[in-house]
Every structure is written in structure tokens, then in C-alpha cells.
Amino acid sequence: MSERFSFTLNATDGAARTGVIHTPRGEIRTPAFMPVGTAGTVKAMMPDSVRATGADILLGNTYHLMLRPTAERIHALGGLHRFMNWDRPILTDSGGFQVMSLASLRKLTEEGVRFSSHIDGSKHMLTPERSMEIQRLLGSDIVMAFDECPALPADDKRVAESMRLSMRWAQRSRDAFGDRPGHALFGIMQGGVSPELRAESAEALVAIGFDGYAVGGLAVGEGQEAMFGVLDYAPGHLPANKPRYLMGVGKPDDIVGAVERGIDMMDCVLPSRSGRTGQGWTRRGAINLKNARHRDDPRPLDEACTCPACRSYSRAYLHHVVRADEIIGSMLLTWHNLHYYQALMQGLRDAIADGRLGDFVADFHAQRAAGDIEPL
Numbered sequence: 001m002s003e004r005f006s007f008t009l010n011a012t013d014g015a016a017r018t019g020v021i022h023t024p025r026g027e028i029r030t031p032a033f034m035p036v037g038t039a040g041t042v043k044a045m046m047p048d049s050v051r052a053t054g055a056d057i058l059l060g061n062t063y064h065l066m067l068r069p070t071a072e073r074i075h076a077l078g079g080l081h082r083f084m085n086w087d088r089p090i091l092t093d094s095g096g097f098q099v100m101s102l103a104s105l106r107k108l109t110e111e112g113v114r115f116s117s118h119i120d121g122s123k124h125m126l127t128p129e130r131s132m133e134i135q136r137l138l139g140s141d142i143v144m145a146f147d148e149c150p151a152l153p154a155d156d157k158r159v160a161e162s163m164r165l166s167m168r169w170a171q172r173s174r175d176a177f178g179d180r181p182g183h184a185l186f187g188i189m190q191g192g193v194s195p196e197l198r199a200e201s202a203e204a205l206v207a208i209g210f211d212g213y214a215v216g217g218l219a220v221g222e223g224q225e226a227m228f229g230v231l232d233y234a235p236g237h238l239p240a241n242k243p244r245y246l247m248g249v250g251k252p253d254d255i256v257g258a259v260e261r262g263i264d265m266m267d268c269v270l271p272s273r274s275g276r277t278g279q280g281w282t283r284r285g286a287i288n289l290k291n292a293r294h295r296d297d298p299r300p301l302d303e304a305c306t307c308p309a310c311r312s313y314s315r316a317y318l319h320h321v322v323r324a325d326e327i328i329g330s331m332l333l334t335w336h337n338l339h340y341y342q343a344l345m346q347g348l349r350d351a352i353a354d355g356r357l358g359d360f361v362a363d364f365h366a367q368r369a370a371g372d373i374e375p376l
Helices: 047-052 062-067 071-076 080-084 096-100 128-138 156-177 195-208 224-231 252-260 270-275 308-312 315-323 327-354 357-370
Strands: 006-013 016-023 026-030 032-035 058-061 090-093 106-108 113-116 123-126 142-144 184-189 212-215 244-246 265-268 279-282 285-288
Touching (some): 026 327, 062 071, 096 113, 123 128, 128 142, 224 252, 252 327, 279 327, 327 357
Parallel strands (some): 032 265, 058 090, 184 212, 212 244
Antiparallel strands (some): 016 026, 279 285
16 A cells, blocks of 8 residues: 555546556545545445445545534544544545635635635635645545635636636645645646636646646536536646546536546535435436336336345335435435446446447447336
8 A cells, every 4th residue: 555645547548547546545546436525424325335335535525524523623533534434535625615605605815715604604714724724634635725716607807817816825725735745735727618727727736736636617507518628628738647636527427528538536416415315326317216107116226236225125115215205215325326426437447448438438328318217
């Protein structure tokens, strides 16, 4: 097991890549999907269950953890890994996106962002330096630089000003992070949908020097076509020997398209949030278990899936517990969704390694186009 953070690129297929991120807490196979454990838990899942789906790494949320139970309390209790009983790598976001989404509850300055807690209205100040301190107290394996992310669409002047502020904050994040062997700091590219601003942002980040690079500022209202348009060129501005992380993405077809364009890491709340609202993601697309057509169906959600929900329970049972708002419905569908996402990532990794990504992607889209199995 490596005592330092590093990235090994094993194979490529077009722009797509597969490799391994080495950390002292274990290896992360790429392309990787990171389940989101916002407040120190992947909702409706036990840590061992998350690991059983194939997840190598989880994401934690700086904003939520700094407010409750606080980073200082978590640190005093042994750090986030011990606190939440997850001994594998953890990436924490910087808190910037959540703070920016508070809109009227925050004030942005060159120093940072002053905001009011959505929980109790208490006042807080988040700066690049404070974000680095919080993530150090949490014990994050991969730390994200503090940035500002405007919602799209936005005018060019606003996007440019935001990107350049984020680059100044990136330097301050790098300075505050210091030298922490075994831990990594990722910079975040901004620039909206502008090729010129994206190139400028990448140049600034590479000059500062980071252990990995994120493509930020996407999946914020621009739509899939515009997102893919940025991903057609943005990863190429980043060092090929460092991991590339697309933040906050997404649906399975978003993930496949991002991997085709050279992305190594992704995260999204979608599989767990969908599991709590009665939606199952399968090879044939999203299936709403609340629908009455599943009421008497003895078949599994997906006959090819090996997760506990599909091995041991019928669509009729899942329909019943979802409609009855029983907790086990959220548990089973979340497990299934995370299992499906991780199986998709393994399929992508294998296809890239074997040089058959084109066939894999074609089959992925064909199965989704065919739709769900016919009701009995």
C-alpha cells in the first residue's frame, strides 16, 4: 500500500482512461464513482454495505460537517474515518458550492464568504484557509481547493470574475494546505462554457500545481449538451498524469459520456436520493416502483443484477414497501442503485482496458432505448 498519493494510468481507449489512484488508505480504481456521504453517512446504507457495492471512496461535505457536528468535534473523536466507520479513502468538497447556493444568506468578498447557517441562522466565515483547516481536521484523503461557482446561465463578465477569484483562492488553498504526505489537494477548473476562460483557468491551476484537477462549474443548469461540449476540450487542458474529477455528475448517461471524454472521477447524490424516492436505476433506465404496474409483479427489479434487492425481493414487495413508506424500501433501492452505478463503472473500466469502449457504449444506449421489461 502506497504511503503517498499517486496516480497510475493503465490504459486508454480514445480519450477514455482507466487506472489506479494510490493512497495510504487504499487504491481507487478509475474511472470511479464516489457515493455521497454528505453528513458522515450515505443515507439508508451501512458503511460495509456501501463497500460491498464496489465503492473504493466516499465523498463528505465540508459545509454540512462544519455546521453539525463541527470539524473540531469530529477531529477530537479521531477524524471522519473513525467517526463514520469508513476506513477507505474519503474526498471532501470545499464547501464553496453549498455556500454559494445559499444566495440571500451569504456575502461574497475577496477574503471569502460570510454566511448564515441554514440550520440555526448562526454566522460563519468560510475562506480558503478555513476550508483547508476544516478538511485537515476531518482527515480527508483528498481535499478540494475552495472556489466560487456561479449558476449557469450567467453572463461572460460574471463567469470571468468568478473564475479569476477562484484562481486566487486556489493559490491561497495551496499555500494553506502545505505539505501533507499521504494527502492530496485538487484544484478546480472554472470558466462556465467558455473555451477561453477554461483554458485560462487550467493554465493558472497547472502553474500553482495540484495532485489532481477537477472540472467544476458544470451540472449547474447548462444541460447535458453544453456540459459535453465543455468536456470535449476541457480535460485536454489538464495534466494527463493526474486524476481528472467531474464534480456533481450525475445520471448514468452523463457518467458514460464523461468517461468517454477523459474523466476519471465523479460523484452525485442521485443514486441514493432516488433510492429514497422509489426510483431504481437499471440497465433499461430509471424505474418508478411507486407505479401500480409493479403491484403484483413477482420478478426482480433487474434479473441480471446481483444486489440484495434483486436477489431476494420482488418488484411487488418493493412497490409495497415504497408505497407504505417503510424504511426498508429506501435501504433496498439505495443499495440497488449504488450497486448498479458501481457495476457500470466496472464495465467501463473493463471495456477501456480491453479496447472495446465503443461497443460497450453502444450496448449501454441500446439497452436503455429498449426500455423496461414488459409487465406481466
